[in-house]
Amino acid sequence: MTIARQLAKLGVDVIEAGFPASSDGEFQATKKILDEVGDQVEVLGLARANRRDIERGIDAGLSSIHVFIATSEIHMKYKLKMSREEVLNTIYENVSYAKSHGLTVEFSPEDATRSEEDFLMTAVRTAIDAGADRINVPDTVGVMTPFTFYDLIKKLTTVTKDKTISVHCHNDFGLATANSIAGVAAGARQVHVTVNGIGERAGNASLEEVVMALKKLMGYEVNIKPWLLYETSKLVSELSGIPVPYFKAIVGENAFGHEAGIHVHGVIENPLTYEPMSPEEVGNFRRLALGKHSGIHGLRRVLKDQGIEINDEGKLKELLREIKKRADTGEKITPELAKSLALKLMNN
Ligand SMILES: CC(=O)SCCNC(=O)CCNC(=O)[C@H](O)C(C)(C)COP(=O)(O)OP(=O)(O)OC[C@H]1O[C@@H](n2cnc3c(N)ncnc32)[C@H](O)[C@@H]1OP(=O)(O)O
Numbered sequence: 001m002t003i004a005r006q007l008a009k010l011g012v013d014v015i016e017a018g019f020p021a022s023s024d025g026e027f028q029a030t031k032k033i034l035d036e037v038g039d040q041v042e043v044l045g046l047a048r049a050n051r052r053d054i055e056r057g058i059d060a061g062l063s064s065i066h067v068f069i070a071t072s073e074i075h076m077k078y079k080l081k082m083s084r085e086e087v088l089n090t091i092y093e094n095v096s097y098a099k100s101h102g103l104t105v106e107f108s109p110e111d112a113t114r115s116e117e118d119f120l121m122t123a124v125r126t127a128i129d130a131g132a133d134r135i136n137v138p139d140t141v142g143v144m145t146p147f148t149f150y151d152l153i154k155k156l157t158t159v160t161k162d163k164t165i166s167v168h169c170h171n172d173f174g175l176a177t178a179n180s181i182a183g184v185a186a187g188a189r190q191v192h193v194t195v196n197g198i199g200e201r202a203g204n205a206s207l208e209e210v211v212m213a214l215k216k217l218m219g220y221e222v223n224i225k226p227w228l229l230y231e232t233s234k235l236v237s238e239l240s241g242i243p244v245p246y247f248k249a250i251v252g253e254n255a256f257g258h259e260a261g262i263h264v265h266g267v268i269e270n271p272l273t274y275e276p277m278s279p280e281e282v283g284n285f286r287r288l289a290l291g292k293h294s295g296i297h298g299l300r301r302v303l304k305d306q307g308i309e310i311n312d313e314g315k316l317k318e319l320l321r322e323i324k325k326r327a328d329t330g331e332k333i334t335p336e337l338a339k340s341l342a343l344k345l346m347n348n
């Protein structure tokens with residue numbers, strides 16, 4: 001599986017390969033990913049807290065399984081139609097069952113962040129008593145802020161103690177990355193992420209954003225090879241058919257794009273004036289654009305990059321005025337257009 005091989009090359013620790021009980025296709029895909037990269041990364045299968053799902057994971061050859069069941073009142077009442085006691089019993093029975101088959105078990109109290117806190121702690125403690133190896137904390141509908149999530153993870157560490165805490169954040173309010181790094185600050189040492197942040201609804205925490213924020217803003221050591229982030233993003237976008245937003249952080253086409261004259265001038269003098277990291281660090285590219293916000297320094301550089309040097313300041317300013325006039329009408333100013341206008345001006 002191309003994406004799985006790329007993720008292994010990128011340096012991820014764990015790949016959640018699929019939901020084997022979901023369909024034969026998912027079952028086969030999970031098996032194939034396990035065969036492809038199981039010797040390089042931990043390959044996990046998702047399973048509801050029921051024996052059939054766990055058994056399908058075992059049948060797929062997995063040695064790690066991610067067992068989940070909801071612990072929020074709304075999910076227990078309307079989805080599971082189970083009492084708190086029934087959920088706790090289901091957690092214990094199924095985590096124990098998975099452990100009895102020698103599996104590494106990651107347990108998720110689904111909708112944890114909307115669960116009544118004491119019950120959530122009891123559910124987590126129950127999973128640990130049943131042998132769970134890791135506890136993943138899903139903000140299933142993305143209702144946390146970095147502040148509330150930090151507090152919740154901090155409290156959970158008093159229950160999980162030396163067990164690894166994982167965080168799984170959704171982006172419904174655009175806070176998935178911020179919440180993920182807050183979870184790490186509070187003690188989480190595994191983060192669920194997806195390439196380009198793809199996922200249900202508004203998606204999940206973006207791998208590239210979480211990795212670079214942890215490294216550059218918080219000074220954490222992360223195994224990921226950041227210079228492969230852009231190519232990984234492109235691969236997943238192409239194979240999934242889900243485009244990467246133009247302004248997407250880290251891997252967007254405009255993530256290192258500069259048009260405003262003051263910015264372009266600063267970047268030409270020293271990229272650190274307007275770049276918190278270099279595009280090369282993540283395998284992306286710097287783009288100097290021309291438009292209604294351009295300045296003379298930017299115009300001179302775009303022309304120079306195409307082998308054109310106009311030493312006459314007057315002519316250069318005249319060209320900039322022409323470019324701004326065209327851009328004001330909505331015309332896209334490509335480097336090629338700037339070059340042809342420059343040559344026309346130089347030969348008048
Ligand atoms: C928050 C998340 O993202 S969780 C992961 C979501 N991923 C998926 O759903 C993967 C794709 N899903 C599927 O292929 C199907 O939903 C299956 C195969 C898992 C189940 O399909 P179906 O048997 O048709 O059930 P359906 O999806 O309609 O309903 C879910 C059933 O699972 C039960 N269930 C849901 N979550 C859990 C859980 N964590 N533990 C135990 N049972 C659960 C529900 O109560 C419901 O049970 P019911 O059929 O007895 O009423």
Ligand SMILES: CC(C)C(=O)C(=O)O
Pocket residue numbers: 068108110111136138139140141168170
């Ligand atoms: C299964 C769990 C981790 C999940 O996907 C969610 O709650 O969002």
